[in-house]
Amino acid sequence: xxxxxxxxxxxxxxxxxxxxxxxxxxxxxxxxxxxxxxxxxxxxxxxxxxxxxxxxxxxxxxxxxxxxxxxxxxxxxxxxxxxxxxxxxxxxxxxxxxxxxxxxxxxxxxxxxxxxxxxxxxxxxxxxxxxxxxxxxxxxxxxxxxxxxxxxxxxxxxxxxxxxxxxxxxxxxxxxxxxxxxxxxxxxxxxxxxxxxxxxxxxxxxxxxxxxxxxxxxxxxxxxxxxxxxxxxxxxxxxxxxxxxxxxxxxxxxxxxxxxxxxxxxxxxxxxxxxxxxxxxxxxxxxxxxxxxxxxxxxxxxxxxxxxxxxxxxxxxxxxxxxxxxxxxxxxxxxxxxxxxxxxxxxxxxxxxxxxxxxxxxxxxxxxxxxxxxxxxxxxxxxxxxxxxxxxxxxxxxxxxxxxxxxxxxxxxxxxxxxxxxxxxxxxxxxxxxxxxxxxxxxxxxxxxxxxxxxxxxxxxxxxxxxxxxxxxxxxxxxxxxxxxxxxxxxxxxxxxxxxxxxxxxxxxxxxxxxxxxxxxxxxxxxxxxxxxxxxxxxxxx
Amino acid sequence: xxxxxxxxxxxxxxxxxxxxxxxxxxxxxxxxxxxxxxxxxxxxxxxxxxxxxxxxxxxxxxxxxxxxxxxxxxxxxxxxxxxxxxxxxxxxxxxxxxxxxxxx
Amino acid sequence: xxxxxxxxxxxxxxxxxxxxxxxxxxxxxxxxxxxxxxxxxxxxxxxxxxxxxxxxxxxxxxxxxxxxxxxxxxxxxxxxxxxxxxxxxxxxxxxxxxxxxxxxxxxxxxxxxxxxxxxxxxxxxxxxxxxxxxxxxxxxxxxxxxxxxxxxxxxxxxxxxxxxxxxxxxxxxxxxxxxxxxxxxxxxxxxxxxxxxxxxxxxxxxxx
Numbered sequence: 001x002x003x004x005x006x007x008x009x010x011x012x013x014x015x016x017x018x019x020x021x022x023x024x025x026x027x028x029x030x031x032x033x034x035x036x037x038x039x040x041x042x043x044x045x046x047x048x049x050x051x052x053x054x055x056x057x058x059x060x061x062x063x064x065x066x067x068x069x070x071x072x073x074x075x076x077x078x079x080x081x082x083x084x085x086x087x088x089x090x091x092x093x094x095x096x097x098x099x100x101x102x103x104x105x106x107x108x109x110x111x112x113x114x115x116x117x118x119x120x121x122x123x124x125x126x127x128x129x130x131x132x133x134x135x136x137x138x139x140x141x142x143x144x145x146x147x148x149x150x151x152x153x154x155x156x157x158x159x160x161x162x163x164x165x166x167x168x169x170x171x172x173x174x175x176x177x178x179x180x181x182x183x184x185x186x187x188x189x190x191x192x193x194x195x196x197x198x199x200x201x202x203x204x205x206x207x208x209x210x211x212x213x214x215x216x217x218x219x220x221x222x223x224x225x226x227x228x229x230x231x232x233x234x235x236x237x238x239x240x241x242x243x244x245x246x247x248x249x250x251x252x253x254x255x256x257x258x259x260x261x262x263x264x265x266x267x268x269x270x271x272x273x274x275x276x277x278x279x280x281x282x283x284x285x286x287x288x289x290x291x292x293x294x295x296x297x298x299x300x301x302x303x304x305x306x307x308x309x310x311x312x313x314x315x316x317x318x319x320x321x322x323x324x325x326x327x328x329x330x331x332x333x334x335x336x337x338x339x340x341x342x343x344x345x346x347x348x349x350x351x352x353x354x355x356x357x358x359x360x361x362x363x364x365x366x367x368x369x370x371x372x373x374x375x376x377x378x379x380x381x382x383x384x385x386x387x388x389x390x391x392x393x394x395x396x397x398x399x400x401x402x403x404x405x406x407x408x409x410x411x412x413x414x415x416x417x418x419x420x421x422x423x424x425x426x427x428x429x430x431x432x433x434x435x436x437x438x439x440x441x442x443x444x445x446x447x448x449x450x451x452x453x454x455x456x457x458x459x460x461x462x463x464x465x466x467x468x469x470x471x472x473x474x475x476x477x478x479x480x481x482x483x484x485x486x487x488x489x490x491x492x493x494x495x496x497x498x499x500x501x502x503x504x505x506x507x508x509x510x511x512x513x514x515x516x517x518x519x520x521x522x523x524x525x526x527x528x529x530x531x532x533x534x535x536x537x538x539x540x541x542x
Numbered sequence: 543x544x545x546x547x548x549x550x551x552x553x554x555x556x557x558x559x560x561x562x563x564x565x566x567x568x569x570x571x572x573x574x575x576x577x578x579x580x581x582x583x584x585x586x587x588x589x590x591x592x593x594x595x596x597x598x599x600x601x602x603x604x605x606x607x608x609x610x611x612x613x614x615x616x617x618x619x620x621x622x623x624x625x626x627x628x629x630x631x632x633x634x635x636x637x638x639x640x641x642x643x644x645x646x
Numbered sequence: 647x648x649x650x651x652x653x654x655x656x657x658x659x660x661x662x663x664x665x666x667x668x669x670x671x672x673x674x675x676x677x678x679x680x681x682x683x684x685x686x687x688x689x690x691x692x693x694x695x696x697x698x699x700x701x702x703x704x705x706x707x708x709x710x711x712x713x714x715x716x717x718x719x720x721x722x723x724x725x726x727x728x729x730x731x732x733x734x735x736x737x738x739x740x741x742x743x744x745x746x747x748x749x750x751x752x753x754x755x756x757x758x759x760x761x762x763x764x765x766x767x768x769x770x771x772x773x774x775x776x777x778x779x780x781x782x783x784x785x786x787x788x789x790x791x792x793x794x795x796x797x798x799x800x801x802x803x804x805x806x807x808x809x810x811x812x813x814x815x816x817x818x819x820x821x822x823x824x825x826x827x828x829x830x831x832x833x834x835x836x837x838x839x840x841x842x843x844x845x846x847x848x849x850x851x852x853x854x
Contacts (some may be wrong), residue, residue, distance in 0.1 A: 176661060176664075179654055183612065207619075210660055210663055211619070212667070214664045215668035222671075222788065224786065230762060231761060232777065233785070239778045248675070311637040314630075315639040317633055552721050564647075573696060576696070588847055592839050592840050596840070599832055599839070608687075620666045621669065627671075635678055636681070
């Protein structure tokens, strides 16, 4: 097929300026998403490095690789890097930033300069944390419990805490931007009832970001003041109550886990519907379940404090509320499963990760319900059971969802297809490695192995060795995408605007999109996920 | 587009001055009442007066009265969630002394 | 333009929501400790000067009036009055900070700042643990200090729109920054409306 030789390259957000300045001073949400992609990947490997050292130490029952003080620093820095600098920003700041304006048919987010500010705040916060780590780290646990963090710890608490404080504002501004964008910048015809579920989920997560993050910000400020000025607000020796710290800390940190999972659930909605070629079952229920999770998530925080010394009557209230919050999550799992039923299912990589999510998040979520029961919690709290629970929801859930989203939207973001064979192999490594790492930990916890200990009784060794072996397999699964994604940038096949033949505004613009996203503002006349009227075609390259 | 009704409307200065006068009076009232010994009612009255003042500032100085439903819901949501933080924390502190069966 | 103004104002309201929760954490701490150490809070608040506090409350209410009228002038293309009213607002703000500085100095010289130099002899006389009074003061300094910091930022923001406004860059068609700074200013006033009774008017044990 002869075409005229094109001497002018199509304008995309990638070739619109090649200087460092054009990237570092960009207001384009797509470039900011890429900046975030690079930075959070970096922090992910920082967190992964500490995880590797933890698992190496736990190969043997004796505490022989590192001292107990060093071990405390390892799990603390693993937690801080992963929670604050990877999990919370990952889906919203990378995928949300890139895709949400496209999904609503807008040129950019509501406040592009605040979006850039958000990234800079993240970088400054991460630098504070990294410098503190390099200067000797912090050993309080990512939970910064007082009075150890305020009075007795001899490590760089204030520096790290300030890093988290600053990164919190990054999160707040992202959430604020999403809320205003989704309310006010939807294309004509795009009613709330036609909005992609990815937008609904990020909207719900943004509500949590805006309402919850400031509380941990003030709590961190008080910890810093107490550490620097010895004021005693949380110190029992001076009349303070350490549980007040925990109440204020968990008021944010519990909803924070929903900040992490809701955007991931949004990705799963998009992937499941596209690769079943069927509208999401119970769209309205899934949308409202996101809001319900956001609201109910604020009512349960003291289930982290059942054995801390709160009144047992308060514990009863929080236990009951914690059971309630499981319901909307379950609704979503049922609805995704029902979407698959009688769908035309394709097993592309994003879908494989989505399947993994559905299974692993269910296990993680159900074990959360076990923990909500006071009697069970007394037995397994502060053991590896809890560690396994949250890794099932955070890694088996959230990280798999992030991988699903990365693979789903990579062609849109880069205009290239990744190599499907390697991607599927990688997904297999992740799934097998993950389960091998964390399933033994449920058993270890139930048998009584405490968390945050660098030494353990010898009868726990076999399971610990299995867990470390699993972590090595999992690591391969994380490194492979780094390689093939980078490879695809140069050698990958051209993706075209809609390689998955999906329904959605983001697929109606070229890959990669031009800086201004759409040549004309689209007008939406179809319902969300209108796959009935989308012709089925075999996607390019498979 | 002509710039006629770009805003719901411009509030007359008189309203602002009137609200200011009420706020000053309420401030005086709250100081006056604090000198009268009303035991537990002192704090209740102080907070009620403060809330009335706050409501006036929010509705009129901050134009919430003339704003969209979305903005009103947003403000109410913030107050509600703050209330949740305070109320649910207090379920712990108020019941800690109930160490034994309260129906003893 | 209108859609953008409404968007930016909605954005400012969302930011104020975060501020409500930010101060809210301190109010939670206050609530918990006042309930637990009421007598200590009574003792601590006796050192507060009600007249300075009430004056400051009045000063802020006046500043809110001048701010609201200033925004109104922006809406009605009255540049000269807008600038005058914004300057008056800043002067009121500075007056607030000046009075606060006087109060802080008083407390500081009486060793009523929490930390190793804290001392509160009146507590022993009343049979109260001075550590609990220290908690009252920790909250006093933290809450009023954070509030004062927000005042300083507020004055800076008003200064910025005064300068931009004096150059004639705002009009009835474009006054969103003025309105949004106004919202921030009123919010800071709001916080003080609650701080005053909670910190100053706890109980007139010794009759003022």
